[in-house]
């Protein structure tokens with residue numbers, strides 16, 4: 001037994017960290033956030049060159065290349081930098097195509113793996129619950145209704161849509177997304193209205209559950225990365241800033257705030273790793289394990305993410321509130337991840353349910 | 361304890377309620393339609409500036425805790441705005457009443473109460489936040505004037521203010537706490553530059569303020585030259601009372617209850633979800649505790665510690681109320697700026713971020729805890745730190 005990253009994974013981590021530092025430094029993030037760009041093709045291209053889009057596409061060259069890199073979920077430095085991209089790391093939408101027909105897979109997987117096509121995902125209503133009358137109905141190969149909080153819709157070549165029953169559909173001519181402005185200006189959420197939009201059903205009966213579990217692990221990893229950045233920044237600032245003739249990091253109150261953040265984050269990292277492992281190796285774990293761990297990772301990282309986001313800001317004092325350090329980008333990413341695809345209460349309920357702890 | 365309402369007080373309560381009912385079309389969603397007109401109306405009826413002498417523009421009533429409470433409760437119940445509670449009204453006015461000269465009181469209190477003069481608070485500097493006494497902005501005597509140079513930071517509403525109450529160092533050679541004076545500075549004095557600072561909310565709620573040879577009459581000093589530290593602490597006491605105001609917190613809790621009553625997920629009211637309902641009830645208990653703590657502070661001489669915890673607890677509660685509102689809204693709770701699905705114009709998100717700022721502003725939570733433990737519990741100061749408050 002060995003509960004640690006492999007050599008390959010460390011290498012990937014490091015090279016990805018370097019690539020993202022170059023592709024997307026803070027001023028690039030600001031330009032994206034303030035300029036209203038819907039996609040960031042420059043960053044996407046850079047990541048595609050690294051082979052990232054293929055990570056989740058079985059059989060692609062990239063998947064071969066990274067075959068030893070398991071589980072395929074980002075760890076810290078990678079997750080840290082996600083905010084700098086327009087989207088979620090390697091698109092997780094291809095997972096939905098695992099249940100698709102040979103023809104659907106042949107048509108889309110190579111393009112998705114090569115980064116030439118991107119896919120959006122509309123599953124909020126069935127995962128997080130429907131608000132404002134949203135929900136999509138499928139009938140006779142056509143979709144009708146509206147989907148809110150659609151992820152990665154701008155510029156997407158295809159769309160994975162869950163209907164009200166949880167069945168997945170493939171839409172190749174998505175309706176125009178309407179932006180839903182949210183606190184995290186580095187991520188675009190959209191509303192889509194379907195009006196008899198042609199769609200192909202995606203086979204496989206656990207498609208939605210797999211997609212949801214994947215998203216939960218990814219959101220957890222993203223918050224983990226953001227939380228780690230916020231801790232690192234707080235520690236660095238506390239060693240520098242002086243008040244009362246001392247660096248503030250020498251006050252026990254400030255030290256303890258930092259130590260508490262670390263004490264929450266370190267075990268959470270192991271939880272996220274395990275959730276990723278369970279997702280990726282369903283054969284090695286109990287049947288409900290992937291869902292239970294994905295749900296716990298998502299909910300737990302939401303809770304401690306909120307604590308870390310707030311605490312790191314407090315350690316910075318007034319300047320933590322400002323736009324000057326950009327600290328708020330991570331703060332808001334953590335805030336968004338908490339609610340997206342279900343807040344912690346709802347997601348924990350799913351964890352209980354998956355273990356049979358909820359009376360039928 | 362005596363909490364009974366005498367018949368006389370019951371009549372007073374009915375008067376306040378009738379006033380609010382009669383003027384119900386002058387406010388909506390806790391906001392006055394015409395802020396200045398509403399403020400004048402409240403002062404005229406004694407629902408704002410109630411105990412401030414008439415000579416200075418107040419209503420001139422005797423302090424009466426019960427009546428104050430009756431007014432607060434009626435306003436909360438009606439969802440009516442309490443009138444202006446900015447830094448001028450809540451901090452400068454009580455400070456002037458305590459230590460201002462007769463001229464200063466006559467000149468500034470009335471216009472400030474009526475909202476005609478907006479003030480900002482120039483205390484913090486880049487190098488002097490928690491350690492306020494290390495402030496460097498200097499005022500050099502020149503005839504009847506001071507010439508001020510230096511800079512302030514995190515100055516809320518400086519961009520909208522006509523006046524600043526400001527801490528400057530007038531006695532560079534005196535011990536830290538004895539060399540400071542509290543001066544009133546017109547913001548249109550030549551040499552003052554205000555630069556807005558954008559915060560995480562996306563707005564610029566505070567500013568940097570730069571002083572280059574700014575000339576201010578020495579007569580604008582409040583409470584005596586070199587006495588600024590003492591005067592500032594008077595103001596800070598009022599600031600902490602304002603930031604931790606339990607009435608404002610209770611009003612906010614009531615809007616949260618409204619959110620949880622009206623919002624639904626999959627057709628089910630949030631309030632019908634037992635987990636959320638329990639979180640709400642936990643917060644409500646804490647809000648009630650702070651409300652009664654507030655009543656106690658006003659009437660119980662032994663309430664020392666109770667006073668010291670108000671800022672820490674009040675600001676924390678406000679932040680938690682916003683947090684629960686966002687959680688109750690779920691994915692809708694991440695929306696901001698605009699759009700058809702946005703609730704309350706993004707106010708909960710704004711509060712969640714800005715109220716974190718108020719946990720930091722006015723003395724950080726850690727400084728509050730130092731004060732509670734050192735002054736309230738008599739614990740020793742941390743070794744080798746200069747006075748932490």
Ligand SMILES: Cc1cc2nc3c(=O)[nH]c(=O)nc-3n(C[C@H](O)[C@H](O)[C@H](O)COP(=O)(O)OP(=O)(O)OC[C@H]3O[C@@H](n4cnc5c(N)ncnc54)[C@H](O)[C@@H]3O)c2cc1C
Pocket residue numbers: 241242243244248251253254314315316317318319321480481482483484485486488489490491513514515516517566714717718720721722723724725726727730745748
């Ligand atoms: C929203 C907002 C509005 C504000 N409005 C105004 C205003 O109108 N006018 C004005 O003058 N100022 C204003 N301020 C400034 C505010 O008073 C300061 O931010 C605050 O006093 C903290 O100072 P600082 O930002 O320099 O942080 P620092 O003092 O540098 O603190 C950084 C961290 O160190 C900790 N720390 C510092 N000293 C100690 C200690 N002895 N023991 C333990 N921990 C310690 C702090 O708790 C904090 O976590 C505002 C601030 C905010 C956030």
